Amino acid sequence: xxxxxxxxxxxxxxxxxxxxxxxxxxxxxxxxxxxxxxxxxxxxxxxxxxxxxxxxxxxxxxxxxxxxxxxxxxxxxxxxxxxxxxxxxx
Numbered sequence: 001x002x003x004x005x006x007x008x009x010x011x012x013x014x015x016x017x018x019x020x021x022x023x024x025x026x027x028x029x030x031x032x033x034x035x036x037x038x039x040x041x042x043x044x045x046x047x048x049x050x051x052x053x054x055x056x057x058x059x060x061x062x063x064x065x066x067x068x069x070x071x072x073x074x075x076x077x078x079x080x081x082x083x084x085x086x087x088x089x090x
Contacts, residue, residue, distance in 0.1 A: 012036075012047045012077065019045060022083040024063075027075030030055045033083060061085055 009032045012023035017036035025032040033050040053059045063080040070076070 009049065016045060018081065022080045023047060024078040024080065024083065025075055028055060031059055
């Protein structure tokens with residue numbers, strides 16, 4: 001798992017989501033993972049950045065009830081009820 005703080009990360013383009021669901025952004029540099037959380041700080045819910053995986057890390061994940069958005073020139077979003085690293089994740 002990388003922690004590239006200089007990398008600009010796009011934010012999920014959904015205003016609301018199922019609490020504790022995930023938004024995964026994939027581009028040629030890697031994978032950014034966000035989680036939709038409802039908590040005391042954001043009682044209405046908000047997307048919170050979770051982690052970044054570099055493209056070289058050979059990432060393998062498990063997703064349930066995933067929805068893929070149409071790819072753009074820069075990358076694409078996957079929205080999923082669950083997210084779990086399976087292989088070669090630190």
